[in-house]
Amino acid sequence: MAEKQEEPSNTQNGEPDNAEEGEGKKKKKVKREDLPPFEIVTGERLPAIFFKFQFRNVEYSSGRNKTFLCYVVETQGKESTTSRGYLEDEHAASHAEIAFFNTILPKCESSLRYNITWYVSSSPCVTCADRISETLRKNKNLRLTIMVGRLFMWEEPEMQAALKKMKSAGCKLRIMKPQDFEYVWQNFVEQEEGEEAKAFVPWEDIQENFQYYEEKLAEILQ
Numbered sequence: 001m002a003e004k005q006e007e008p009s010n011t012q013n014g015e016p017d018n019a020e021e022g023e024g025k026k027k028k029k030v031k032r033e034d035l036p037p038f039e040i041v042t043g044e045r046l047p048a049i050f051f052k053f054q055f056r057n058v059e060y061s062s063g064r065n066k067t068f069l070c071y072v073v074e075t076q077g078k079e080s081t082t083s084r085g086y087l088e089d090e091h092a093a094s095h096a097e098i099a100f101f102n103t104i105l106p107k108c109e110s111s112l113r114y115n116i117t118w119y120v121s122s123s124p125c126v127t128c129a130d131r132i133s134e135t136l137r138k139n140k141n142l143r144l145t146i147m148v149g150r151l152f153m154w155e156e157p158e159m160q161a162a163l164k165k166m167k168s169a170g171c172k173l174r175i176m177k178p179q180d181f182e183y184v185w186q187n188f189v190e191q192e193e194g195e196e197a198k199a200f201v202p203w204e205d206i207q208e209n210f211q212y213y214e215e216k217l218a219e220i221l222q
Contacts, residue, residue, distance in 0.1 A: 097128035129162035133169040
């Protein structure tokens, strides 16, 4: 289980805080002070409140200033293995995308094939996009598919050029559909112990926002 982080205020998500949640936040704030100033948080499942706030595919991502990256790594060789987990950059020296290649997959063995899928709260910044392109060009035995909830600064020409470079390097960049959010909810989000897994409840504009970002991405990559 990942180390607990300070939760985003529900008021940022258009929901009022109640007394019980407020008390929980105080405890997590105390815990957050014990962490070092630069931290990449890793784990198998992320808290539901983080998913609901950080992955929401809103057009204007106010307050969503860090990246959550859920990954599935399929390694094919004499024996095939699959690993999964998530990364979160919290005031970190490097973003989650770069941290993945530094910590989760620091080296690609030439005798193996890697099929990797990321489910990320937003598309990478220019620096991370360049690192992704460089890694794919150096490692022809690596296949990377990135499913993103939102597009980050997609109107900037430099950002558009970086996304095109990723495509040219072989990266498959996709916008998360409602089914993809449900997949992340089922496979990467914590459920309360002793309770049955709660069904994913789509937010009201999830389909509209998916279509909005899908059109923007198609325009950029054409």
